[in-house]
Amino acid sequence: xxxxxxxxxxxSMFAGQKSNDKRPEVYDSDHSLGEEHDEPGTSNSYxxxxxxxxxxxxxxxxxxxxxxxxxxxxxxxxxxxxxxxLLCAREIRAFKNVTFxxxxxxxxxxxxxxxxxLRSIRTLIARNNLLEExxxxxxxxxxxxxxxxxxxxxxxxxxxxxxxxxLRQLQLGANEIPEIPHGIGxxxxxxxxxxxxxxxxxxxxxIGLLGLLSNLNLSDNLLESLPSTxxxxxxxxxLSLHNNRIRTLPTGIVKLRxxxxxxxxxNPLVAQFVSNFQLEPPKLKELAxxxxxxxxxxxxxxxxxxxxxxxxxxxxxxxxxxxCKGVYFEACVEHVKFVDFCGKYRVPLLExxxxxxxxxxxxxxVTSSSDTEDEGEEREKMMRKVLLG
Numbered sequence: 001x002x003x004x005x006x007x008x009x010x011x012s013m014f015a016g017q018k019s020n021d022k023r024p025e026v027y028d029s030d031h032s033l034g035e036e037h038d039e040p041g042t043s044n045s046y047x048x049x050x051x052x053x054x055x056x057x058x059x060x061x062x063x064x065x066x067x068x069x070x071x072x073x074x075x076x077x078x079x080x081x082x083x084x085x086l087l088c089a090r091e092i093r094a095f096k097n098v099t100f101x102x103x104x105x106x107x108x109x110x111x112x113x114x115x116x117x118l119r120s121i122r123t124l125i126a127r128n129n130l131l132e133e134x135x136x137x138x139x140x141x142x143x144x145x146x147x148x149x150x151x152x153x154x155x156x157x158x159x160x161x162x163x164x165x166x167l168r169q170l171q172l173g174a175n176e177i178p179e180i181p182h183g184i185g186x187x188x189x190x191x192x193x194x195x196x197x198x199x200x201x202x203x204x205x206x207i208g209l210l211g212l213l214s215n216l217n218l219s220d221n222l223l224e225s226l227p228s229t230x231x232x233x234x235x236x237x238x239l240s241l242h243n244n245r246i247r248t249l250p251t252g253i254v255k256l257r258x259x260x261x262x263x264x265x266x267n268p269l270v271a272q273f274v275s276n277f278q279l280e281p282p283k284l285k286e287l288a289x290x291x292x293x294x295x296x297x298x299x300x301x302x303x304x305x306x307x308x309x310x311x312x313x314x315x316x317x318x319x320x321x322x323x324c325k326g327v328y329f330e331a332c333v334e335h336v337k338f339v340d341f342c343g344k345y346r347v348p349l350l351e352x353x354x355x356x357x358x359x360x361x362x363x364x365x366v367t368s369s370s371d372t373e374d375e376g377e378e379r380e381k382m383m384r385k386v387l388l389g
Contacts, residue, residue, distance in 0.1 A: 049078035050095075053102075057084040060091035081106070082125070093117040104128050104148070116140040127151045127171070139163040150174050150194065157181055165189060173197045173217070185209035196220050196240065208232035219243055219263065231255045242266045289313055293327050 050064065050073075060081065065073060078100040081089065086106040093114035095101075100123045103111075108129040116137035123146040131152040138160040146169040147161060154175040161170060162183045167190060174197040185206030192215040200221040207216075208229025216233070217240040218226075224245045230236075231252025236259055243266035253259075264270050282290075292305075293316050305313075316327035 048076065049080065049100075050076045051080045052084070053080045054083040057081070057086060059086070060089060062091075065091045065094040077120075088112055090114050096120075099123065099143075101125070111135055111138070113137045119143065122146065122166075124148070134158040134160050136160060142166070145169070145189075147171070157184075159183070162186055168192070168212075170194070180204055180207075182206045188212065191215065191235075193217070203227055203230075205229045211235065214238065214258075216240070226250055228252055234258065237261065239263075285312075289316065290327055 052060070052064070067073070073094040074097050076095055077098055079092070079095050079098045080102045081092075082102045082104040084106050086103065086108055088110060089103060089106075089108065090112040092098075092101065092103075092112065096117050097120055098118055099120050101118065101121055102125045104125045104127045106129055108126065108131055110131065111126065111134060113135040114137075115135065118141065120143055121141055122143055124141075124144065125146075125148045127148045128151040131149065132155060134149075138158075140163075141160075142164060143166060144164040145166050147164070147167060148169070148171040149158065150171045150173040152175055154172065154177055157172070157177050157180055159181065161167065162181070164187070167187050169192040170187070170190060171192070171194040173194045177195070177198040177200065180195070180200065180203060182204045183206070184204060185208075188209065189212060190210050191212050193210070193213060194215075194217045196217045196219040198221055200218065200223055202223065203218065203226060205227040206229070207213075207227065208231075210233060212235055213233050214235050215238040216236060217238075219240045220243045222245060223241070225248060226241075226246070228250040230239075230250055231254075233256065236256050238261045239256075239259060240261075240263045242263040246264070246267040246269050248269065289309075289312060293313055319326045
């Protein structure tokens with residue numbers, strides 16, 4: 001049996017390199033750098049990972065693809081080709097046993113159809129390339145569990161993904177995808193779906209079929225609403241909706257008992273409440289009416305005021321702040337009350353107060369009697385950050 005040291009020498013022999021030249025890194029199964037052994041024959045006769053990262057390659061050198069002597073590309077289960085200048089990488093078909101392949105940060109304009117030869121692959125990272133579509137042959141990669149295609153030029157949802165029943169993570173952010181097919185509901189193993197930074201205008205109702213989904217990112221799109229079936233994602237913990245055109249949320253969202261993070265900043269739902277409030281100062285008549293309502297008994301008002309003013313005083317609205325006994329008539333303060341849903345996240349609710357001073361004392365959420373004041377304040381800070389930060 002050959003030791004790891006002997007294999008490194010084999011690489012050098014193929015490359016015709018001097019002993020001080022930069023060589024590919026070879027790793028064992030726990031992703032740590034292979035250690036040298038004093039006694040040949042005490043290590044495994046193969047490596048699990050070949051690292052060709054950042055070597056300025058525009059093609060994979062022939063010496064890593066061809067079987068020569070004791071060397072064979074079939075011995076590798078992980079291949080890292082990131083941060084090179086690859087344009088196609090057809091040579092990857094020689095590494096048929098890889099379960100992990102990193103092609104990120106290259107100049108790939110397409111993935112080779114020969115990628116279908118990698119039947120054991122479970123993780124493919126091809127982010128930050130120039131991909132516009134996926135080859136149809138990728139539908140054969142049924143063992144795929146994690147696929148990262150973020151930061152490419154995809155103009156349509158890659159349909160070969162719909163034939164990957166074991167897919168748990170799908171990252172398609174920062175592309176140009178305008179719509180999601182109804183078939184997305186077939187990916188029942190999905191736990192993370194990242195679609196941020198595309199051109200989505202709607203989400204299909206079938207997304208509610210993704211029962212294991214815990215992280216859904218739809219930020220930086222053109223969405224105006226969400227399907228009501230979002231409420232069926234009972235495992236959902238993170239829902240990112242910031243920087244869209246959302247004006248309303250489905251009422252069933254309160255059913256998401258595991259939801260711990262909801263981002264809504266940059267939507268009309270928040271902006272129309274938070275950014276555009278204007279307070280018109282109350283007129284003298286209103287100020288006088290407020291004072292009379294608070295300080296004089298009603299029976300006395302009937303004795304000293306004309307009927308027209310009495311009718312005006314009857315039109316007073318009670319301030320919704322439970323700590324305030326004030327009223328308002330026409331001039332009021334529009335205030336956002338952040339309603340606590342399930343004790344974990346907030347949505348804005350518009351309420352009307354008699355004075356700007358009421359907004360600081362109005363409770364931001366309803367807490368149980370067992371909650372301390374400090375706990376309530378801490379939760380309020382956290383929720384405001386999740387919503388708007």
